[in-house]
Amino acid sequence: MSRIVISPDRCKGCELCVQACPQQILGMGKKINSRGYFYAEMVEQMRCIGCRLCCITCPDMAIEMQVHGAMYHYFAY
Amino acid sequence: MSRIVISPDRCKGCELCVQACPQQILGMGKKINSRGYFYAEMVEQMRCIGCRLCCITCPDMAIEMQVHGAMYHYFAY
Amino acid sequence: MAETVFARPKALADVTTHYCPGCTHGVIHRLVAEVIDELGVRDRTVGIAPVGCSVLAYNYFNVDFHEASHGRAPAVATGIKRARPELIVFSYQGDGDLASIGMAEIIHCANRGEKVTVVFVNNAIYGMTGGQMAPTTMPGQVATTCQLGRDVEQAGHPIRIAELMSTLRTPAFVARATVHDPLTVIHAKEMLRRAFAYQVEGRCFSLVEILSTCPTNWGIPPAESAGWLEENMLPYYPVGIFKTPDGGSREPKPLAD
Amino acid sequence: MAETVFARPKALADVTTHYCPGCTHGVIHRLVAEVIDELGVRDRTVGIAPVGCSVLAYNYFNVDFHEASHGRAPAVATGIKRARPELIVFSYQGDGDLASIGMAEIIHCANRGEKVTVVFVNNAIYGMTGGQMAPTTMPGQVATTCQLGRDVEQAGHPIRIAELMSTLRTPAFVARATVHDPLTVIHAKEMLRRAFAYQVEGRCFSLVEILSTCPTNWGIPPAESAGWLEENMLPYYPVGIFKTPDGGSREPKPLAD
Amino acid sequence: MQNDVIMAGFGGQGILLIGKMLAYAGMHAGKEVSWLPSYGPEMRGGTCNCTVVISDEPVGSPVIRSPRAVVAMNLPSLEKFEADIREDGLLLINSSLINRGAEREDLTVVEVPANEIAGELGNPRGANMVALGAYIGATDAVALDEVIEVVRETFGAKPAVIDVNIEALRKGFELGAAARRPEAVEA
């Protein structure tokens, strides 16, 4: 089972991850970070399928992914 | 009937015309011109067929051609 | 126990970049860093930063770096590689830098067959200086020096670097990729891996052109920039491999005329 | 009465050139002058001399002339044509001038589609400076900066300008000819006539690459130079038309991979 | 008499715009003016600022190291410029994004919840106009009407925008004027 960690301070609020997520479980938050950006948040962690598309998409390395136990990888990266 | 006029002072003695002449009627002279070159000379004017190949070949515009009366042109130029 | 399956590559410095939100320069940086890690050459890699938005790249990679003058990165790369052939040398250049002022340097570097790798970021505009027309700007695209849109009658058509470079006789690896959506990012990384691998093997010069977004100067929100790139740039800048050191030469022959 | 059927064209000044014996720069000068005469544009033609053996071209033509800095003739041509579009503007450049230092200027001039004509003289060497290697020098050919012959591992393969230029998307006329024997001279003149005609019609940029000899720096007597050119240069530099403004684009497509 | 101010905030908050409008107004009022933006990459994403000088004499230095007034639209700007303000100068704080007051004692401080006000007026992007209004309210730099004129010129293309902005401007002006009155009394 996979866990997405978004760093509020690294996020620039570009929304690319929100768009990239096949599960549509990422969203933009209402809070402004230190650099003046509204940053992305995980809305429904439970439904994450660990595809890593949000991580791959993020231009700012604001998203990391951890998995607990075994995990099927949809594609090699 | 055609006449070839070679300017001794314009000629640099490169011999390209001698090579180009299908009739082999041009040759290099024994005299040195003002700029230190042995220059080309017409050896057998009579056999000239007026093809203009020597004129076309000369890099130094040292050869002019005149024709007396009508003359068959082997190619347009 | 939790295992981190996606994290910052070692070759990528742990800092926040100055890039605008949604600018895919960031993605391309990460891909280059991942490839350097995966090939295990970080300790002998030297990067060359261009003059452009990626001018500060030297702050974003954990490898020795050299800041080139505008457009001359391939000449700088030549100097470094000739001095220390054991180094893995790559330049990272924008389209103004490489395709405009740097045209002579990139063509001659490739033609000499310098064993270096060029990462060419084509975002169809001058980012750093605030959105002037680039050689790669699309017909009709608005920029600050063509405010009515690029007029091909006045400025000509966009230059396709991958195509142009692939016609040189000297063996090389030349490819084009894009990073406007996650799946294309994976392909882009594969192209970069091959490009660096050819250098590690001492085979040939390699160049990967990567289509990138510039939401700020395109005046298009990041989320819509990917779509703009796909609609406007992709058809004119086809993705794929244009030349391999094994394949023959790719220049056109005279027309039957 | 005697009629002169072959004489000096009006556009060619009645002086002796400084060119070496057998150097075909002289032939190419004459062809350009003949074409200018035949198109009747002498009174509105401006030529641009390069830095190279033809640096003194401004003394050899009966038209206004502008001496460019080394390699920048296409930029100078752009300035002249943009300032006075009614002028017929041509540059006359050697291979060091155009293909080495001037690579960026020629590509961008062509890519902008400047309505000018470029006469590109490829003699596979630097003549003026005494025989250094040119980008067009043949593999194995000896020059003063490659005294053991051009090593393609170090210096890469010769650059084929006609091929390279023809891959640009902007419409243009690009051809290659040679003047190493009388019959090829006739073809070369035809290519030049078309190139200038396209400009007169305001159609497009045009470039004619012409293979030429350099007996002095090749170290080959003039009479044998033609043979050397035919054997060594012609196979690598095929003669013909590479691109016309009507024909489609000629760049390679991605490899199936 | 000279008025000078540094206006600072995030890029995209419309700082440079209100600075220009202030300069225009000054010019229309027959004064000597200069407008100087911060420029360069550091702008991108980050903060930006501009310096406006309005004077009866030809403007000497367009660069003001210790300005008579500062308009801080966000926290970084406040931190960057508060210390530079001339003694007894004016500090305008956008309390919507800055949740602290001034650190200095000598300053005339005007706290304006610019974003809230703009939001209430249904003109969320008008926070900068509120701030501009507050500044001219708290100083004698230029008359309100001059600025209103400029607003009309600036947004001439889109009349709809004109009114909401003038509205924001007035609201800000009131707050600025209010904040200054006591001090006027003291004097």
Added chain:
Amino acid sequence: MQNDVIMAGFGGQGILLIGKMLAYAGMHAGKEVSWLPSYGPEMRGGTCNCTVVISDEPVGSPVIRSPRAVVAMNLPSLEKFEADIREDGLLLINSSLINRGAEREDLTVVEVPANEIAGELGNPRGANMVALGAYIGATDAVALDEVIEVVRETFGAKPAVIDVNIEALRKGFELGAAARRPEAVEA
């Protein structure tokens, strides 16, 4: 004591070569020397020349406007340099290609049919060596043997060439020496 000479002729007559050989010889003889060629496009096809200075002191100016001697291998060279020669200086004329004598009275003139002599020796390209020989014969610049040494070094690769050139050198030397004797007597 200083000897300086300008050697001039058509490109391809081997002028620069004999100039270098003279300088080498001077160096081997332990003297200070300099060799300065004319350079540039005007060389191509046209004429070329070089200036050689051989001196006991460090060479001051390597550029000699009025040389002590001139070796003219063709007419243009004679016309270009005759006037420049120092008073009572030496003028060496290649009478094979120059069918006029000196115009000045004060000069010691040595006319050498260099091409003919070389031809007679079956070494048509050796005219330059004849001229070199004549020059050293007519001056005290360097000893003949020193130059012969240099010839051996220079053509070491092709022994065949060595002898014919030494031969040409000696022939020239005799003519040069002969031409100077009377003058020596006068003195």
Added chain:
Amino acid sequence: MTKKLMKGSEAIGEAAVQAGCKLFFGYPITPQNEIPEYMSMRLPQIGGSFVQAESEVAASNMIYGAAGTGERVMTSSSSPGISLMAEGISYLAGSELPVVIVNIMRAGPGLGGILPSQGDYFQATKGLAHGDFRVLVLAPWSIQEAADLVQDAFDLADYYRNPVMVLGDGLIGQMMEPVEFREGREPIKQLEEKTWATTGCDGSRPPNIINSLFLDPEVLERHNIRLKAKYDRMAADEVRFAEYGTEADYDILIVAYGTVARVCTTAIEELRATGVAVAMVRPITLFPYPYEAVREAALKASAVLVVELSSGQMIEDVELALARSRPIHFLNRMGGMLVSFEEVVGKVKAILDGASEEVRHG
């Protein structure tokens, strides 16, 4: 015409157009991008032509070609870009072509920074490129003056058949100030027809040749001598400077140019308020340099203060002018940092208190 609030870069562009500039060739570089951007919009409107060159090298050769046809042409750039134009400018000077080159200086060396600097003084006034030549250098201190000098620059370029450089700093490029363009402005010089231009030769005259190559050294020397005579004429006729408070008595003379001089005027006001009498000479032409004016004004003072945004470049010309007749003090900032009037005030006081070191290069 009424005043308009304009950014310096745009005022420069508009001034050129008003002066009859038909062509602009340039390459983007901060802090002057608004000049090419403005010209790209404006020139087509008046039937002119704008080309974004592939590089500054190309740009300098495009103006070279265009100027050869006799049209009025301009380019602009900032420090690194000007360096790339060095060879081209030498060709322009050698071929005696009139062009206007704007350099909005940024901090160097190398890529340096993008903020204001005066680090290109030596380059502009002395060693711009190889060979013996000079360009006329005009240094504005306000947007209005920038606009005026750009127009004069075109006349001077045509009159002398020589490149003229307008040398400003980042402030001139980026600042907004009110500008007024004089209606129906007359050329400041008697200008002749450009009979030397490459306009096509119909045989009524010999072909015109634009060229800087002279293989015969005697011919080239004559050319060099003619050029030198021209530069001497500039030195005799074109010196421009402004004086501030030199009519009254003063202890200290400030020498500064460009926007730095504005900061100094503010300082001079402040000092006057405190009873310290300071005057200023502001060179407007940097080549030719107002040596006499500086010397005369300096001789009325007890000491001279040179203020620059460089490590000390114009100060050498001040030394040449003074020839050690007065002590010279130096105040500078670099790297894009600007001199504040407070610093100038402080430095002047230090000089008077003997707390400032005198400097000398020669």
Added chain:
Amino acid sequence: MTKKLMKGSEAIGEAAVQAGCKLFFGYPITPQNEIPEYMSMRLPQIGGSFVQAESEVAASNMIYGAAGTGERVMTSSSSPGISLMAEGISYLAGSELPVVIVNIMRAGPGLGGILPSQGDYFQATKGLAHGDFRVLVLAPWSIQEAADLVQDAFDLADYYRNPVMVLGDGLIGQMMEPVEFREGREPIKQLEEKTWATTGCDGSRPPNIINSLFLDPEVLERHNIRLKAKYDRMAADEVRFAEYGTEADYDILIVAYGTVARVCTTAIEELRATGVAVAMVRPITLFPYPYEAVREAALKASAVLVVELSSGQMIEDVELALARSRPIHFLNRMGGMLVSFEEVVGKVKAILDGASEEVRHG
């Protein structure tokens, strides 16, 4: 090692190799083609690398890259080519990289001619490019000195981490003279290991960055101040010059550099023969300039004669040194024409006869 008769260009190339130069990047240009030609043969023999660059712009950036790795690298060119290197040299100076740049000057401006000149003095010593920087300039007057100075140049470049220029004229490039290379020559400076070089970062140190960009003006200003301090150190420690006949009394002091100074020695001999006492100071470093030496020697004379192959460039530094303490006279040729010792003799006599005009720029 025994003397060899070598062409200047080849001696320069061999000297570089002897000094440990492993890399040469350059582009052909008369009158120094024999330098790249020699290096193209020689460097491969010692495991080095020669690249004929596509242009001087590229060459200047190739040495920039190569120098960054810590290897010894050189380029050479002539006047127009040096102008094209302007931006690159500014980057080299800004990034503090050691390189040796040889400029065999030809006549300008523009394409000019190919014969000897000293018209690039201002460029080399003052305005080489944009931004505040200097390069150390060494001016040889013979082939032997050229060879020696080239070797010293590499040490000085490494020691100061700064470009060093060897400035000769066409004579130095084309002339042949006997040369001797000292066996086992020791560096003239204590040289440190190049820990700053881009050799690959294994983590034992932070990544090395070769760079001249500093967006923060305060950081860039500190950088500029450090650079200025370095140039001041050069001025304090590296001044080189030679004196001739200054120990005795003399009426006239000649100041000349490079091959022109040789012509002057011949003139001095001739004059001495006629009883006229003349001395000479020959600057060997042009930056830093031997102001003190020139001033002191001048004060012993009644007048100073500056001889240059330019319209008058070094003369400004002589003026700075003298500060009007002695009258300065000027003798020059241009365009590739050379000064003859007869002309120098004539000029000196004219000065003594009061038949020569004094000159002054400042």
